[in-house]
Amino acid sequence: MSTALQAQTHLHRVELPSKDYKDDTTSFWCAGCGHYGVLTGLLRALSEVGIDPNYLVSISGIGCSGRLPYFVRSYKMHTLHGRAGPVATGVQLARPDLNVVITGGDGDGFSIGGGHMPHLARKNINMTYILMDNHVYGLTKGQCSPTSRKEMKTPTTPYGGVEAPLDPVLYMLTYGATYVAQAFAGNVKLASQLIKDGMEHKGFAFINLLSQCPSFNEMDTAKHFKNATAILDDSHDVSDLDAAMHAVNMARREGREPNGLLYKTERPTLDQNMAELVKNVGGHKDYDLRKIIDLARP
Numbered sequence: 001m002s003t004a005l006q007a008q009t010h011l012h013r014v015e016l017p018s019k020d021y022k023d024d025t026t027s028f029w030c031a032g033c034g035h036y037g038v039l040t041g042l043l044r045a046l047s048e049v050g051i052d053p054n055y056l057v058s059i060s061g062i063g064c065s066g067r068l069p070y071f072v073r074s075y076k077m078h079t080l081h082g083r084a085g086p087v088a089t090g091v092q093l094a095r096p097d098l099n100v101v102i103t104g105g106d107g108d109g110f111s112i113g114g115g116h117m118p119h120l121a122r123k124n125i126n127m128t129y130i131l132m133d134n135h136v137y138g139l140t141k142g143q144c145s146p147t148s149r150k151e152m153k154t155p156t157t158p159y160g161g162v163e164a165p166l167d168p169v170l171y172m173l174t175y176g177a178t179y180v181a182q183a184f185a186g187n188v189k190l191a192s193q194l195i196k197d198g199m200e201h202k203g204f205a206f207i208n209l210l211s212q213c214p215s216f217n218e219m220d221t222a223k224h225f226k227n228a229t230a231i232l233d234d235s236h237d238v239s240d241l242d243a244a245m246h247a248v249n250m251a252r253r254e255g256r257e258p259n260g261l262l263y264k265t266e267r268p269t270l271d272q273n274m275a276e277l278v279k280n281v282g283g284h285k286d287y288d289l290r291k292i293i294d295l296a297r298p
């Protein structure tokens, strides 16, 4: 693998303290919401990587989580429910020099937006996706989400659920994400470290942050997520996909949540593959769609 693929060589960097990445807009989540931890972790990571806010684009769908871009000093787009992925893909392909970060909820990413997730991962679109996973629909007041525990009672499942929850990290490992990590949002040190590494990773970086919803999820409290934490130790081989899946399955079997970097690999990103294709068909100036279609013919 060429060294060009190994790091985000193009990142525009500055030196700013994390407080300077905070937008003037006052954050307005409920008291005790885990999403505050995600925001603090992100602001710290931005400062540690030294991302130039002029080259940062923060994109979300709809949800309490969807408000996050308001609070970050960056270009920002609060898009449609579940559609942050396609919008962010367009931004990234049009301007590969920008640093694109998606933040969104478990409903946004894995219910209505679930059809987009495999494609962001398999195409290896160069961006950081932070899932703010509170196991519930927060904004619309507590309906069950695809990551809700079966035994949870909600306005849409008053007797408890009848569907098994899905596992975002197992899905992203299977879909081909090149960086997959998870942490409890209250562990801001680990969360910011994983976000930082994800931003420096060239490719699609997915970070699942377990975030308590004190208003609508009485089961998955901060205490629960903290107690369920199983930190991956140094013996875990992050280059081994089977080991990553095994680590998740083993932790789950014990009712725990693996925390740390699960998997990391390198392969060309979609914008690199497209640039290569354009080069092969005669350069950008002579860009000819017919030639591309001819090349694609069997």
Ligand SMILES: Cc1ncc(C[n+]2csc(CCOP(=O)(O)OP(=O)(O)O)c2C)c(N)n1
Binding pocket: 062, 063, 064, 065, 066, 081, 104, 105, 106, 107, 108, 109, 112, 132, 134, 136, 137, 138, 139, 140, 145
């Ligand atoms: C097309 C469409 N369908 C449904 C909704 C209603 N809606 C808004 S946010 C949301 C789910 C929010 O849950 P989640 O994505 O998990 O984020 P959270 O609020 O928990 O952070 C829903 C169903 C909508 N805004 N647009």
